[in-house]
Amino acid sequence: MSTKPMIVQVGPLHGPTQDELARRYDVRRLFEATDKAAFLAAVAPQCQVAVTSGTRGMEASLMQALPQLKLVACFGVGVDAIDVAHAHANGIAVSNTPDVLTEDVADLALALLLGAIRRIPQGDRFVREGSWLKGGMALTASMQQRKVGIVGLGRIGVAIAKRCAAFNTELAYFGPREKPASGLRYFADLVAMARWSDVLIAACPGGEGTRGLVSRSVLEALGPAGVFVNIARGSVVDEAALTELLTSGALGSAGLDVFEREPQVPAGLIALDHVVLHPHQGSATHDTRAAMGRKVLENVEAWFAGRPLIDPV
């Protein structure tokens, strides 16, 4: 038996982080176990710490199968796939990895927004398929002087606003409460903001509190020239309505990093040329994933040392 403390790793993680966890701890990998029940029965008496990803999360039933569990350390800032309420009600702490991914996620929001407005993947296809030899590509919309509405002015929303300002846009935000220090225009009504906006960027947390927040009515208010960007969670938008309105032209275009049932992307979205699709890469840079890994290790280390968590949820 190892003298290292035991950790259950719920799902696959960033390789270098996974390696470092294995160097420091007696890591038991649930996702590699063929007999999950036997695996859980074997680790249950000892396992106080579980590590998971934002995508995989951790459901209440899994926590219940580990009665000694005291910490769920999440690789990611979004904990919507973790049953945090259940964890807290049962004395289980949850940590995440905020701040370190803010800038990369905001960069991706702009990459998708510029990509959708200036048609970057479409231009790339146009050149590669030889269409340019037959004539120029059509004119596109411009980013200039656009009204950008940000759904959720948290850390990532603020970072997106900072970037958009450099592109001569007009900014506003929607959220549960006004943040006067931001100096930005506040809308308490999301449909009203969508009506005002040329571009709507979802940057809010996922989970039940925001499920379907970007509804059919919101997307209709954004309108035929409107651009919707989502770097938040697929759950925050009514994906069926999004697909339908993009297909009919009632919504202009979209840049999407996240989807309701990843890695499944609706065939209706894939069929559309005027949508920029991306496989949930908001924080997926070498630098940021390494920094997120360090945060996971620091939180786990703090817990084993009896110190307060660095990033408690």
Next chain:
Amino acid sequence: MSTKPMIVQVGPLHGPTQDELARRYDVRRLFEATDKAAFLAAVAPQCQVAVTSGTRGMEASLMQALPQLKLVACFGVGVDAIDVAHAHANGIAVSNTPDVLTEDVADLALALLLGAIRRIPQGDRFVREGSWLKGGMALTASMQQRKVGIVGLGRIGVAIAKRCAAFNTELAYFGPREKPASGLRYFADLVAMARWSDVLIAACPGGEGTRGLVSRSVLEALGPAGVFVNIARGSVVDEAALTELLTSGALGSAGLDVFEREPQVPAGLIALDHVVLHPHQGSATHDTRAAMGRKVLENVEAWFAGRPLIDPV
């Protein structure tokens, strides 16, 4: 015979501008003439004004065929395809369309840079081809904390610098002379700047003065992790060396809106997955092309009214 003043239109233009020119003037379209010599002989006695595009330009021999020519009005800011020296030596004024396209071109530079670093067209292909269903996309580089070297700190270079600053980059520029008011780091040596840079963005004028400026040595100094972005002119880079170094991995990646022999793009570039290609769309937005058209009309109108040109070159 029309009572409107005659204009020769050298090449095709933005549709609405072409229509407005035809409403105001007796426009003769060289590019639609089957017998160019007969066309030129017929218009030569009267034609004082020619309108052309930045791409088509106007060569000395064509000016010589129009001995009454007094103005070449260019739809575009880059006049490298116009023999300006010949024009000026023969009392022919040249006008262009500066300022109005600065912001859109700078936007496209960022779209291509973010597209290359965060692999936006590649991510779009990854989703559309169903690769995501087999596993996640690889991690990418980050835009954060990158050193960005701008080749040419004119209007467009300044607009690019403003945007890059919002992405937490470190900035420098190369040009024929230092511009202390910019507050940015200056390199008098382009190879030295490329060695310092993670990202090199060409934003200088085209023409003979900058032909091959981004040489093989410059691209080698930029190196295997370096990103080259070109929204200037294809002529400013050694395209053969660019293709070769991107293929061998001696240069990291590129985002290219312009090419040496447009619309021809080297097959060697099209073969590369890690390059973002775009069909010369820097100013190709509805708003900006309309604004460029208004500038062409204003300059032509000023010339016919005997007023000074608004945008003399």
